[in-house]
Amino acid sequence: SFSKLSFSISSLSDDGLRYVLTLIKSKETIARKYAATALRNLSASSEEKDAFFKLGIPGLMTEVLSDKEKDLDVLAAATLSSLSCSSRITDRFLDSGILHTVIRSISNATVELKSQIAAIFANLSEHLECRPIMISHAVVKAIDALSAVDHGDTLQDCARALANLSSAEKAQHAIYRQGGFKTLDTLSHSDCETCKRYVAIALQFMASSVEVQRSFFADDALSLYLDVSTSASLDYQRTAAASFSSMSQTEEGGLMMKKDEINAVLRLCSHADLHVRRNAVCAVANLAASPEARQYIAMEGGVEVIRFASAANSDVDFLRDATRAMSSLAVDTAIREVMVSQEIPKSLSKLAKSAD
Incomplete structure (x- = not known):
């Protein structure tokens, strides 16, 4: 009866919950299962969950979970899952040692x-x-x-x-x-x-973490960012561009980004999505401040990429970073010659008339 009622009511009185707790300690497997079902449903629907803690239900569900009894363990975990949603009870939730039991329950779990x-x-x-x-x-x-x-x-x-x-x-x-x-x-x-x-x-x-960037460098772990940069998912492409932009702002990140990463960034500079383009050209501008990275950018056709992307963009943030990249690239004598041969001065003369 409690199990059936729990599908249609949002809460039970404390006395009602006590009756359910009595039943979940029963020696009868079916009685325990129905009681656990009632607690799962009530914990999911009840807005006021303090009563569950006052009556020690999380601890009891932890015991049920640790017993690894078929079906009951899933119901107990579902109850704990519902209780873990409330910000008012999370401290007590963790202090009761439940987290340790939950982790141990993963072994051989369904x-x-x-x-x-x-x-x-x-x-x-x-x-x-x-x-x-x-x-x-x-x-x-x-x-x-x-x-x-x-x-x-x-x-x-x-x-x-x-x-x-x-x-x-x-x-x-x-x-x-x-x-x-x-x-x-x-x-x-x-x-x-x-x-x-x-x-x-x-x-x-x-x-964005410098410490993690150092680990990337030590473990040669940038391949995942290269993979997501070529994904069909826009979320992944935005992440790749934003991540390369973050990395390019630190010394460790700048050292990590070599030919493959610079190729990826240059490709993203011409992306259809503005957020991707902004972060990609920002990364190029940051990297261009490094003499070594400048050479990579020039060798991979970065000058032409930036020129073409600048001509196709009217976004001020993009153009600011594009001109910053051009300014850094122009420091190098050999790259200056490439820039002149590709008529970069004409592009720059137009940007020089910008209202920004």
Whole structure:
């Protein structure tokens, strides 16, 4: 009866919940299953979840989850997933040791259980105060294990969790060390557009960290950004351009970007999307300040690319970075000769009349 009622009501009184808790401790498997179903449904629909904590339901669900009883473990994880959505209870949620139990439950878990665990991680990662605790518990490694599951919702929640966790600057290098970047590589091949969007967000955050850039350099790990730059996904192309722009602003990032990366950036300068073009030409302008990078840019036809893109663009931000790139390239005597042969002075004379 409680199980059936839970589909149509939004809450139970404390006494009602106590009755359900009594039943979930029953020796009868079917009774426990119905009671767990009632708690799952009520935790998903109830706006006021404090009663669940007051009665110790998270701890009880943790015990059920750790018992690994078929079907009941999924229902328990689903209840914990719903409770993890509330920002008011996340501190108590983590302090109760639930996170450790959830991570241990991944081993030999069914696809359905893994999906619920991924949802728990994703929901918790939405709360700022939870992120450092999750990193300290090596949740990223657990997410990597979940990302091997061929299940759309699971992969989407894994990507959402990594996107949220990587937004914290202090956590980005820890995420990289725990294998988060390799997990993003795995998730980047998903067919789910929402998953791709979260992966794109995470990759962009990771590229902004100088410490992570150093690790990229040491591990020769830029291939993922090259891959997403050629993807058909606009989110990925925007991420590639923005990430290259971020990397080009630091000494470590500038040293990493060689022929392949510069080719990718130059190609993106002519992209149909304005956001992609802006970030790409910004990266070129930043890189052109380096004597070594200037040579790469010139050898890969960068002068002509910038000239053509400038003629086709009226966006002020784009043109500012395009002229900044030209200014840096013109420092080099050999490149100046190339610029003159390609009639760059004519293009510059038009830009010199700009209202900006």
